[in-house]
Amino acid sequence: MDEKLIEQGMAELALLDVDIAKAWQEYGSPPPRYLKPHFVSLLSIVVSQQISTQAAKAIMSRVVALMPTVTAEHYLTLSEESIRAAGLSSRKVLYTRGLAQAICDGQLNIDQLATLEDAQAIESIMALKGFGRWSAEIYLMFALTRTDVFPADDLALQVALGRLKGLDEKPTAKVARELVRAWAPWRTVGSLFLWHYYRGAPA
Known part of the structure; x- marks a missing residue:
């Protein structure tokens, strides 16, 4: 997923979620991540x-x-x-x-x-x-550059989403999926941002 697609996705997500918009201003966009489809x-x-x-x-x-x-x-x-x-x-x-x-x-x-x-x-x-x-x-x-995937079982994503949303504890995978439902069709970019936010946001 290249920088151009990430920037497009982040701009769309900022319109969909005020918490994303605020955090994006503070932490910036996540870096590209690639895998070859092999x-x-x-x-x-x-x-x-x-x-x-x-x-x-x-x-x-x-x-x-x-x-x-x-x-x-x-x-x-x-x-x-x-x-x-x-x-x-x-x-x-x-x-x-x-x-x-x-x-x-x-x-x-x-x-x-x-x-x-x-x-x-x-x-x-x-x-x-x-x-x-x-x-x-x-x-x-x-590897396939699908834009709307959210690996809700990922622990770091759960923790980051809990912080982003100001929750007392990390959400379960089921709750996490519901919380990011409105991010469609940019949930892959949202996931990238949450990993980025996880590394930079305070606990």
């Missing part, structure tokens, strides 16, 4: 599950170094021991090898995901073992 992006999403961004980057760099090019075919040639030595847990090894196998077998057509509606694309990704709704939504947001 195997490597889905791989990185699994790697990043439940660990810090810094740790995920370190592990991904070690995994990438194991292959001449990062493809599903090359990934399947790696031994489980070498992948675990790079930093993946046994469960993530299982998930990532399953992902690579699904691509090689034709169970998952990455190029076809771009042609599907949001709900269909999310369902296709979630059919893979180890890919929940959050993982699927992250892929849609940053």
